[in-house]
Amino acid sequence: MPDPLEAGAIVGAEQGDRTDLPVAGDPLVALLVTVVEHHGYECRVISDDEVEISRAGRGGPLHMWLTNLRQWVGREPQEEWAAIVSDFVGSLIATTEVDEEDVLDLADYGLIRPLLRTRLYADDFQAGPGEIVRRPVAPGLIEILVIDRPTSLMLVRADMASAWPVSTDEAFRAAHDNVRRDGPLEIESELFDGVRLSTLHGETAYVTAHAVWVGDYPVTGPEGVLVTVPVQGVIHAVPIRGMDVLNAMDLLIKIAWSGYREGPRSVSPNVYWWQEDTPLLLAGAVEPGEDSLSVRITPEFQDLLERLAQD
Numbered sequence: 001m002p003d004p005l006e007a008g009a010i011v012g013a014e015q016g017d018r019t020d021l022p023v024a025g026d027p028l029v030a031l032l033v034t035v036v037e038h039h040g041y042e043c044r045v046i047s048d049d050e051v052e053i054s055r056a057g058r059g060g061p062l063h064m065w066l067t068n069l070r071q072w073v074g075r076e077p078q079e080e081w082a083a084i085v086s087d088f089v090g091s092l093i094a095t096t097e098v099d100e101e102d103v104l105d106l107a108d109y110g111l112i113r114p115l116l117r118t119r120l121y122a123d124d125f126q127a128g129p130g131e132i133v134r135r136p137v138a139p140g141l142i143e144i145l146v147i148d149r150p151t152s153l154m155l156v157r158a159d160m161a162s163a164w165p166v167s168t169d170e171a172f173r174a175a176h177d178n179v180r181r182d183g184p185l186e187i188e189s190e191l192f193d194g195v196r197l198s199t200l201h202g203e204t205a206y207v208t209a210h211a212v213w214v215g216d217y218p219v220t221g222p223e224g225v226l227v228t229v230p231v232q233g234v235i236h237a238v239p240i241r242g243m244d245v246l247n248a249m250d251l252l253i254k255i256a257w258s259g260y261r262e263g264p265r266s267v268s269p270n271v272y273w274w275q276e277d278t279p280l281l282l283a284g285a286v287e288p289g290e291d292s293l294s295v296r297i298t299p300e301f302q303d304l305l306e307r308l309a310q311d
Contacts, residue, residue, distance in 0.1 A: 028066065028073060031081055035089045050126075053092075062096060065126050071263030095152045104147070109164040116156075116175035117148045120208035120229055122268055131158040133168060137212065138280040140270050141229070145175055153205060179209045185235070187217060195244070195251045200235040207233050208267060214274050223304060224275035226283060228252050229267045230259030240273075243308050249284060257286055257293055273301055 029045055036043040036053055044052040046063075049070075054061035069088060073081045105111055121134075123142045133145040133156040145156040145168075161171060185202040198219040201207060208229050210217075214237055219225050221239030226248055228236045236255055238248035252271045260269035273283040283301040287294045297305075 027078070028070060028081065028085070031085050032066075032069075032089065035082075035085050039089060039093050041093065062092070064092070067266070068264040071266070075262075104149070106147075106160050107163040109166060112147060112164070113174050114178060115147045115149065116171060117146050117153075117179050117206045118143050118172060118175045118209045119146060119206055119232065120144075120211060120267060122266070127155055132156065133158055133161050133171070135168070135172065138272055139282040140268050140285070141272070141280070143172070143209070143212070145171060148178075148205075176209070176212070179204075179206045180213075182206065185210055185217070187219070192251055193247065195238055195247050197251060197255070198237045200237065201233060205232075207235060211235050211272070211274075211280065215276055220274070220276075223308070224273060224278075226252055227272045227274050227280070228256035228259075228270070229272075230256045230269060231263060231267055232265035234259070240304075242311065243305075245305070245308065253284065253286055253293060253295055257288075273304070 026048065029048070029051065032051060033043045033045065036051075041053050041055045044054075046052055049066045051064050051066065052061045053064060069085070072088075073084050076084065120137060120141050121144055123136070123140055125134075125142065125144070127144075134142045137143045145161070147154040147156060156171075161168065164171065166174075182204055183202070185200040185204075185207060187198050187200055189196055189198045191197075198217070200210060200214070200217060200219075211227055211229050214220075214225060214227055214235065217237070219237040219239060221241040223240035223245075225240060226238045226245070230236070236252060238252060240248070249271060253269075256271060257269045260266045269286040270282060271284040271286065273281045275281070281300050282298050284298070285296040287296075
């Protein structure tokens with residue numbers, strides 16, 4: 001069932017001068033509006049992929065992006081949509097109301113530090129009005145600082161972090177430590193046409209953070225490991241061992257694109273290269289063509305391929 005947070009619900013966004021849009025041509029949005037109003041909230045349609053939910057007397061409005069919800073319902077027949085949307089909206093509203101009652105002192109870094117976590121997102125991730133605390137991980141990927149609450153996950157905004165007596169880098173280090181303390185991910189391995197594919201996953205909302213230190217897991221080869229993060233909740237990895245890397249790249253491109261396209265909670269279709277003591281590098285940028293996928297190999301990875309071919 002969809003996680004309201006991962007559908008892009010943002011708490012406390014400011015009201016803007018926007019015009020409500022018609023919903024008659026979009027059955028999902030029309031259904032969403034009906035369910036939200038049934039809960040006693042107002043729902044303004046801002047665009048095909050964004051709505052705003054509010055209720056007099058409560059906190060600021062919620063901005064919700066619908067990409068992931070569309071992917072969820074797209075997996076099911078339309079007669080099932082009402083139940084999915086009803087559960088989704090009910091969870092979102094219940095979570096929001098609990099968070100409003102359990103107010104955190106966001107300026108108290110000593111209180112917030114144990115709650116800090118990170119996740120990876122696409123670099124065009126929509127987070128509503130206001131700047132969030134983010135930093136680049138590799139082309140197409142960013143790392144976002146979040147607060148892990150009992151019932152929800154809160155994005156850390158720049159004005160919030162500016163009150164803390166630590167630098168952004170130190171806050172990210174604390175978040176990494178906390179994710180690691182939560183425990184390691186599970187690993188499942190399968191052989192596909194001679195390629196050993198490892199899939200990392202776990203009962204945590206912060207699986208993607210582990211891609212930054214994927215070398216801690218027994219998935220690397222002499223030249224590192226190829227990594228994909230197609231969706232939240234899973235990391236795929238193949239060790240780099242000689243020219244077998246070509247088959248590994250082909251396999252990861254197919255798996256990453258399939259997961260990214262189908263979702264939900266899509267992150268990136270690209271393939272990345274992890275090496276010891278080196279930030280993640282982009283190995284191949286994946287884009288859909290008219291009849292097939294287009295893959296742009298980066299100069300850094302091309303250099304590796306040429307070197308391996310000479311060995």
